[in-house]
Amino acid sequence: IAGITQAPTSQILAAGRRMTLRCTQDMRHNAMYWYRQDLGLGLRLIHYSNTAGTTGKGEVPDGYSVSRANTDDFPLTLASAVPSQTSVYFCASSSGSYNEQFFGPGTRLTVL
Amino acid sequence: GQNIDQPTEMTATEGAIVQINCTYQTSGFNGLFWYQQHAGEAPTFLSYNVLDGLEEKGRFSSFLSRSKGYSYLLLKELQMKDSASYLCAVRDSNYQLIWGAGTKLIIKP
Numbered sequence: 139i140a141g142i143t144q145a146p147t148s149q150i151l152a153a154g155r156r157m158t159l160r161c162t163q164d165m166r167h168n169a170m171y172w173y174r175q176d177l178g179l180g181l182r183l184i185h186y187s188n189t190a191g192t193t194g195k196g197e198v199p200d201g202y203s204v205s206r207a208n209t210d211d212f213p214l215t216l217a218s219a220v221p222s223q224t225s226v227y228f229c230a231s232s233s234g235s236y237n238e239q240f241f242g243p244g245t246r247l248t249v250l
Numbered sequence: 251g252q253n254i255d256q257p258t259e260m261t262a263t264e265g266a267i268v269q270i271n272c273t274y275q276t277s278g279f280n281g282l283f284w285y286q287q288h289a290g291e292a293p294t295f296l297s298y299n300v301l302d303g304l305e306e307k308g309r310f311s312s313f314l315s316r317s318k319g320y321s322y323l324l325l326k327e328l329q330m331k332d333s334a335s336y337l338c339a340v341r342d343s344n345y346q347l348i349w350g351a352g353t354k355l356i357i358k359p
Contacts, residue, residue, distance in 0.1 A: 180350050243291070243292050
């Protein structure tokens with residue numbers, strides 16, 4: 139592993155289903171983030187974690203949950219997917235909130 | 251509210267210079283970032299400004315004026331591979347990044 143990986147690359151999901159997007163980094167970064175990117179809009183922060191064991195809500199947290207059991211992994215869960223959650227999801231990490239963020243390749247999610 | 255404004259799209263010619271502007275209104279300011287994003291790919295870091303002035307990095311330069319809430323990204327000697335979206339982001343008082351919608355730059359031969 140080099141950098142940040144995300145899985146799956148893409149997914150089509152029926153509305154109402156539960157889905158977990160996976161994110162793993164091997165840079166030993168303390169901070170991790172989940173964003174969604176929609177056409178015509180900037181990246182919007184869903185949830186973040188400044189260090190293992192802590193999480194916080196971003197701009198658009200409703201319908202999403204996260205956990206940070208260790209430094210490397212930061213999964214994002216959609217408890218009951220809705221069509222408005224159709225988006226490209228990016229996971230990112232940084233060595234601290236002062237520093238630049240490095241992004242994973244993204245997950246393209248379609249909720250039907 | 252917090253707002254980052256960038257032009258939606260710009261077109262430039264290979265070998266030329268282009269300036270992409272970004273204006274912002276945020277709750278606090280702790281630095282401004284520029285990222286490049288090729289279609290279908292992840293954003294990658296280009297530059298960071300926290301003090302007023304120009305930061306130069308090869309063909310790319312970024313300028314900041316905090317009093318005007320204004321930044322620009324200057325790309326020189328444009329190459330076809332520079333065709334991408336350029337994202338402006340401001341780190342606010344909570345040390346979270348607020349992102350503009352991005353400027354799609356089209357380079358023509």
